[in-house]
Amino acid sequence: MQKKITAVLVILAFVLFSFWWLRGFRRSNIPVASLPQQRLNVVASGYVPYVLAKQIGGQRLHLSMLVPAGTEPHxxxxxxxxxxxxxxxxxxxxxxxxxxxxxxDILGGLADVNALEAGPSLPERDPHVWMTPYGALEMANRITKALIKADPSGKDYYKQNLKNFEQEIQALHAAFKSGLADCKSRDVVHIGHLAFGNLAQTYHLHLLSLSGTSHQSEHSVHKLAELVRYIRKHDVPAVFSEEMLSQDLASTVAAETKVRVLPLYTVEEVSKKDFDAATTYGAYMKRNLHNLMEGLQCRL
Ligand SMILES: [Zn+2]
Incomplete structure (x- = not known):
């Protein structure tokens, strides 16, 4: 009887120990340092700062965006x-x-807001500086510094994410350079607002945009006719459209000139579908590269 009780006690102790050990093991698999009790509440103006903050801040942030998905940001x-x-x-x-x-208007009415201007030195001609990989990295750098200042205990986590993003940017830049090196045409006829000036300059493309730097810029019939003439004269193989602005206009130009239409993405405009899929900056830029290579008939 004594032996039986001892045996039961030993088994019970073993079972309890196993539960305790397994629980500890499971808990130790969660990266505790990366999951603070209270996530940092970060509000982004639109999708560019949103997607960059998400890249660097990941799970440490409670992140939201002011301009709703599917809406024009300017x-x-x-x-x-x-x-x-x-x-x-x-x-x-x-x-x-x-x-x-x-x-x-927002900042004027609020006194104590911890606000970061992520793109303080935007180029004069075209402010869409994030449309080059290194322009986006510069913004991510500034966002990282602001996150560390607001949440010092996440410093290592933010720095590691920035390092990973930097590697992604280097690969992206290399892919754009080689992908756009040998193309039949270098004319990017963009039926949209002037958002790809920096990208065109960096990769030696010739950009012709329908309108100016904001969506409000007027697109005149005269300008449209000028682009049609250019496409015919220079045998341009494709036109590029802007997701939220110019599908109809681009289709009209394409029908007139018998060329293909391919979309280019400004990242500042995010569709509901892409927002729900948490489309990254890198994924958008890869789409852009793919469509540019296709439209300009580039060889690798
Ligand atoms: Zn824009």
Whole structure:
């Protein structure tokens, strides 16, 4: 009887120990350092700062975006709800009042907001600086510094994510360089607003955009006719459209000139579908490269 009780006790102790050990093991598999009790509340103006903050801040952030997916970002109008969410943020990240004029209205009315202008020195001619891989990296660098300042215990996590992003940027730049080196045409006829000037300059392409740097810029019939003439004269193989602006216009030009239409993505405009799929900056740029290579008939 004594032996039986001892045996039962030994088995019980073993079972309890196993549970305790397994529980400890499972717990130790969670990267505790990367999951703070209270996530940093970061509000981004639009998809560019949103997707870059997500890349660097990952699970440490409670991240939201002011311009809703499927909406044009330059002419967004803030609501009282927008202003409240910015006032409650630990960090508000925007690009620049030059591309988001409405940010001035928000910041003007709020006294103590921890706000970061992620793109302070945008090029004069075309402010869409993130449309080159290294332009996006510069913004990610600034966002990383602001995140570390607001949440010092996540420093290693943020720095590691920045390092990973830097490697992705290097690979992306190399892919653009080699992918666009040998093309039948270098004419990027873009039926949209001037958002690819920096990209064209970096990879030696000749950009012809229908309108100016914002969506409000007028696209005149005269300009459209000029592009049609150019396509015919220079035997341009494709036109590029902008997701939220110019599908119809691009199709008209394509029908007129019998060329293909391919989309280019500005990243600042995000469809509901791409937002829900958490499409990364790198994924958008790979789509752009693929479509440019296809449209300009490039060989690798
Ligand atoms: Zn734009």
């Amino acid at each position: 002419s967004f109008e803030p609501t009282p709800g927008t202003i409240i969410s910015v006032s409650e943020a630990d960090l508000f990240v925007y690009i620049s009042p030059r591309v988001e004029p409405w940010v001035k």
